[in-house]
Amino acid sequence: MNIQEYISSGIVESYVLGLASKEDQLAFEQHCSVYAELRMAKEAFEQGLEKQAFDNAISPPLALKEKILAAAIHPASDTPAPDLKTMPSPHTRLISPVRTINFAKLLAAASIILLAGSTLLNFYFYYQYKSSATRLDELIASNQQLASNNSVMEARLQQDEKDFQMMGNPNMAVVAMKGQPVAPQSLTTVYWDKQSKDVYLLVNSLPRAGAGKQYQLWAIVDGKPVDAGLLGSDVSNGLVKMKNIQKAQAFAITLEVSGGSKTPTVPIYVMGQI
Amino acid sequence: MSNAVTYNEQELVLSLKAKDPQSFSYLYDNYSGALYTIVLQVLPDRELASDVLQEVFVNIWRKIESYDAAKGRLFTWMLNVARNLAIDMVRSKAYQNSQKNQGMPEGGFFDKGGNTTQPNIDNIGLKKIVNTLKTEHRVLIDLAYFKGYTHEEIAELESLPLGTVKTRIRSALIQLRAYLK
Numbered sequence: 001m002n003i004q005e006y007i008s009s010g011i012v013e014s015y016v017l018g019l020a021s022k023e024d025q026l027a028f029e030q031h032c033s034v035y036a037e038l039r040m041a042k043e044a045f046e047q048g049l050e051k052q053a054f055d056n057a058i059s060p061p062l063a064l065k066e067k068i069l070a071a072a073i074h075p076a077s078d079t080p081a082p083d084l085k086t087m088p089s090p091h092t093r094l095i096s097p098v099r100t101i102n103f104a105k106l107l108a109a110a111s112i113i114l115l116a117g118s119t120l121l122n123f124y125f126y127y128q129y130k131s132s133a134t135r136l137d138e139l140i141a142s143n144q145q146l147a148s149n150n151s152v153m154e155a156r157l158q159q160d161e162k163d164f165q166m167m168g169n170p171n172m173a174v175v176a177m178k179g180q181p182v183a184p185q186s187l188t189t190v191y192w193d194k195q196s197k198d199v200y201l202l203v204n205s206l207p208r209a210g211a212g213k214q215y216q217l218w219a220i221v222d223g224k225p226v227d228a229g230l231l232g233s234d235v236s237n238g239l240v241k242m243k244n245i246q247k248a249q250a251f252a253i254t255l256e257v258s259g260g261s262k263t264p265t266v267p268i269y270v271m272g273q274i
Numbered sequence: 275m276s277n278a279v280t281y282n283e284q285e286l287v288l289s290l291k292a293k294d295p296q297s298f299s300y301l302y303d304n305y306s307g308a309l310y311t312i313v314l315q316v317l318p319d320r321e322l323a324s325d326v327l328q329e330v331f332v333n334i335w336r337k338i339e340s341y342d343a344a345k346g347r348l349f350t351w352m353l354n355v356a357r358n359l360a361i362d363m364v365r366s367k368a369y370q371n372s373q374k375n376q377g378m379p380e381g382g383f384f385d386k387g388g389n390t391t392q393p394n395i396d397n398i399g400l401k402k403i404v405n406t407l408k409t410e411h412r413v414l415i416d417l418a419y420f421k422g423y424t425h426e427e428i429a430e431l432e433s434l435p436l437g438t439v440k441t442r443i444r445s446a447l448i449q450l451r452a453y454l455k
Contacts, residue, residue, distance in 0.1 A: 010444030013451055016346065018354045019418050019443065021425070029345065042346070048454030049400075050308070050349040056399040057307030058314060060327055065302055068328045072335040073295050104368065 006031065007041045016045050163202075163239045171195045175251055177272035183207050186270050190217075190251045191239065199228055199242040199251075206269065209233065209255065216256045218264050219248035230260045249274055283348050290338045298335055305349065306331075309356045315401045316360035316420050317369075326363050330356045361422035403453045404446075411446035418443055 014020040015028045032039050166172060172191050179186035187204040201217055209215055209231075218225040228251065229242035252271040254264040281289060281300060289297030309330055313323045333355055341351050363369055404415050417423045417431065425443070429436045 008448065010447040013447035014444065016350055017419060017447070018357070019447075045451055045454065046347045046350045048451070049353070050347065052403075052454055053308040053311055053349070053353065053399055056311050056402075058311045059307045060310040060324055061320075064324055064327065065299075065306070068302060068331045069295070069299060071328055072298060072332045 003031075003035045003037055007038055012038070012041050012045050016042060016049065159238050166191060166193075166200060166239065169193065173274055175272040175274050177251055177253065177270040179205075179270055180268050182267040183269050188253060188270050188272075190242075190272065192245065192248070192274070197244050197246050199245050200239040201229075201231070201242050202239050203231070206253075212258050213255050214258045214260060215253050215269070216260045216264065217242055218252045218254065219245040220250040220252060221245075221248050225252070225264050227260065227262070230256075284343070287338070287341065287343060287348055290335070298331075301334070302331060305352060308349070309352060311399050312353055312356040313360045315399055316357060317364055322363060322369070323360070326360050327356075329359050333359065357419075358422070361420075364421070400450070403450055406453070407446055407449060411442055411449070414439060414442050415446050415450075 011020065011024060011028055015025060020028065028038075032042065167174075171194050173194055175190040175192065177188045177190060183206070186206050188206065189202040189204060191200040191202070192198075193200075199217075199219070206215065214233075215231040217228040217231065219228045220226075226245065226248070227243065228245055231240065231253075250271060250273045252264070252268045254261075254266070254268055256265060279296060279300065281297065286297055286301065290301065306327065310323065310327050313326045313330065314320070317323050317326060330352070334352055337355075341348065345351075401420075404412055404419075407415065413432070414428060417428045418425070423431065425436060425439050428434070429439045432439070434442075
């Protein structure tokens with residue numbers, strides 16, 4: 001073979017730069033072992049390439065050296081580097097882990113874990129919030145119940161205190177009205193203030209009035225009945241203020257149609273003399 | 275940092291194979307600039323090129339056993355390690371995605387001139403010489419050498435017969451040798 005022709009075919013550069021095919025590489029290496037001119041041509045091109053690279057060298061960042069020495073000599077993990085048996089050609093890739101990819105994966109994994117954790121916490125806090133809100137509603141309701149009970153009790157207490165003071169008033173005439181034959185168990189009491197002439201009625205016991213009926217209090221003045229007021233349907237709540245009566249000898253209660261009558265009808269339910 | 279010890283190439287290779295940390299430090303001091311330039315020609319982003327340079331030196335340190343002095347100079351072996359790792363980075367999904375996000379045009383990796391803190395990569399080293407070639411030669415060398423495509427892939431990309439691709443690359447390489455002398 002004409003070795004000069006072979007040398008000037010471009011195979012030398014192609015081999016050195018890693019652009020030759022597998023077969024061309026093998027053939028070139030064989031020829032090298034035979035022809036000194038070929039070896040010299042290769043050496044010359046390699047030296048030219050090297051000189052050229054050194055003449056144009058760009059210094060990497062200063063801090064990089066320490067980093068690289070640390071990474072190579074004291075690797076953090078003992079992962080084996082990819083195999084590199086022969087002079088590398090561009091078709092046999094060195095697969096090296098790229099730090100940024102691993103970091104991105106790690107970051108993605110970490111953020112998924114964080115997201116899951118935060119979602120769970122959200123559910124937990126939402127549940128806590130819901131049960132707290134329910135408990136608060138219950139407490140507010142029970143507090144309102146207590147407050148309204150309290151105001152009812154207070155009103156009743158005030159009423160009782162007032163009643164009690166009235167009963168203790170020395171001007172007050174107390175008239176016990178006993179049950180008549182139609183309702184022998186009945187009992188009412190009239191408190192008549194002899195100064196102000198006000199009349200208060202306490203219903204101790206009376207049968208239910210029934211629909212369309214209402215009890216009416218009468219003052220007996222010189223043998224004649226005078227209207228002293230109607231009783232409400234609820235008569236069990238302490239003293240009830242009736243009409244002002246200037247003068248009376250007795251009091252009586254009859255059952256009348258709702259709205260009351262001008263003159264009493266029989267029978268008399270309860271009656272008492274002053 | 276100064277090294278008291280100096281090595282010739284044969285001594286350096288032997289010390290590296292013996293895993294002598296001092297020889298590795300010497301290797302870095304003497305070759306990092308030239309290898310950084312090789313990486314930058316393929317990958318002009320300085321930060322990423324620094325990452326690749328780290329991989330290059332880690333690979334050299336771990337794989338020095340597989341270097342065969344009979345097949346070529348130490349620098350030629352390291353040059354090809356550096357170029358292949360840089361091409362791997364450019365071809366990686368992560369890099370491709372980052373380029374898309376930056377709206378870089380396809381094949382625009384070598385057009386990052388005009389930045390005062392970064393030298394124009396087109397005007398350094400082999401790249402500068404390649405740029406003096408005829409367009410039909412320059413394009414093929416760019417695809418084969420700086421982007422790592424096989425001759426078959428280039429034939430398909432450029433819609434050329436495989437024989438033409440081989441002939442043009444060979445003839446471009448012959449011109450390169452002339453410039454390197």
